[in-house]
Amino acid sequence: MKPLSHPKNNSFYLNRLISMIYRHSRIYMDSRLEELNLQSGQYTYLLYLYHHDGQKQDDIVKTLRIDKAGTTRALNKLEKSGYIFRKPDEKDRRGKLVYLTEKAWQIQPLLLKFYSNWLNLALEGFDESELEHLYHLLNRVAINAIAVTEGKEKGNERKTN
Amino acid sequence: MKPLSHPKNNSFYLNRLISMIYRHSRIYMDSRLEELNLQSGQYTYLLYLYHHDGQKQDDIVKTLRIDKAGTTRALNKLEKSGYIFRKPDEKDRRGKLVYLTEKAWQIQPLLLKFYSNWLNLALEGFDESELEHLYHLLNRVAINAIAVTEGKEKGNERKTN
């Protein structure tokens, strides 16, 4: 049996490429974060919090689009290892506000260094305009991808033969 | 839907975008694969095997760059649900050759449809030249990413302050 043709020919392996990059970024970050007693599932939250200290947990969930259960667990780990602490939101006591500790601020330079090391390696050979291009294209893919699955949540699943 | 936040440096949130796309592609594919009793961890292997029927398991590992332990488990599932079978490689009895069953060939059109539905949604609004661009840029990132972590395996870890 012959393989069928498919649309969007050039990007047929989009998922394979995305998956490779995703998995290898985690392998690399895990290897570097070891000395900080951190793991790849946690640094994302710290990088985010450096710009949003004191944000509500649910806002983090909505920005990073990571499942709230996973966020709970990642933040638990960060709290346990002393990088963050949480306070109930007095204006809405269902919510929690997430704050960085001094310990988290202290490792910020190192964390940023590890992450930009990764970017330098992953983006080796890219000039400014290529970076710009890549970023904007990926951004559009991400927005599309999120729209697909968030559409579903509201019951209006997209049918697209 | 909350708009994605923009960083100062355009590539700063590369990992965040990659992670979003990766995770949402799995959510979408899982929702579609349900009717085939398949999951997002398995269709990748089928899509690959449609072009490489009878390939050695280890070649699959090396092409898809998925850990060999994970590959063992994914192929076990596919075997158990009747989509593939494995035969020892007579030329090297450490290895196994992986073959698609008739059942796998029968679902090929549907599987390709689901996957191209995903591509159509994720790549909505992209014209031919943008697709080409995206694909080539991502390809370069993937090659870089793989080089980073595979360098490590051979003991020559890259130090890049």
Add this chain to the structure above:
DNA sequence: ATATAATAGTTGACATAGCAACTATTATAT
């Protein structure tokens, strides 16, 4: 020729992340 190393595959232990179900609190609807 035999000891040693390398390779293919499996298993166990663990981290990340998804969904569903639950609790507690706040918003809304009549």
Add this chain to the structure above:
DNA sequence: ATATAATAGTTGCTATGTCAACTATTATAT
């Protein structure tokens, strides 16, 4: 005002994927 719905967060269960350790087979080195 009270019943109902929605929201924020947690916990249980499960799937994917990584590493390390192991078995069995093949390659190599002396």
